[in-house]
Amino acid sequence: MLTIKSVSKSFDNLSVLDTIDLHVKKEEFVSIIGPSGCGKSTLLEIVTGLIAPSNGEIYFNEENVTGTTNKLGYMPQKDVLFPWRTVLENVIIPQEIMGIRKKDAEKKARQLVEKFGLSGFEEYYPSALSGGMKQRANFLRTVLTDKRLLALDEPFGKLDALTKREMLKWLTTVRMETKQSFLLITHDIDEAIFLSDRIYVMSSRPGRIVKEVHVKEKHPRSNGFLLSKSFSELKNELLSSLGV
Known part of the structure; x- marks a missing residue:
């Protein structure tokens, strides 16, 4: 549904993104995690057409939409x-x-x-x-x-832990009902694992994709998944990829 091909971005002499390749399939939930300042939000702005990449292309349903707005729904960080x-x-x-x-x-x-x-x-x-x-x-x-694909930039970042937990369960339910695809930017590893079918891990700036992790737990997921062995193993794998 969405394909990002060899996307790089520089601002003046500052390289922010370096050769990003990733994709989102129909009815799939994909998250991107990475350290602060690695270019996650910049990548989402490129995907939504708000800014142009220095190199690379964005395809939506096999159509080149690089620099084109209004192809997908976008929920920014700010209220x-x-x-x-x-x-x-x-x-x-x-x-x-x-x-x-x-x-x-x-x-x-x-x-x-x-x-x-x-x-x-x-x-x-x-x-x-x-x-x-x-x-x-x-x-x-x-x-x-x-829009059939929604891009979410840290949608729950400012919420307290209990409210966030409720929102994650609610979003899982809504996702199952609407059958839309999602591309989520988040700093929260637990959030990414709970919601996602696949997770991309980015390096520090300039951001590169360093790992792709599949989450095999079936949807909808309960709070019990957060306490499971498989969840713990996935979290450790992602933390290791982030160098934590």
């Missing part, structure tokens, strides 16, 4: 909810941009708010929401782009 708009008004923004009538956009969004844990909060403003609920709203807005 991008507008404070002057209600939850419902925020999540329908992608549909409004696509020219869909507000009435129709709201109808579609209301069909999903319960699944996303936002039922009863449609008319609230972001300031009234918890961190977890804001991320649910951000994610619903990303889903409503109607």
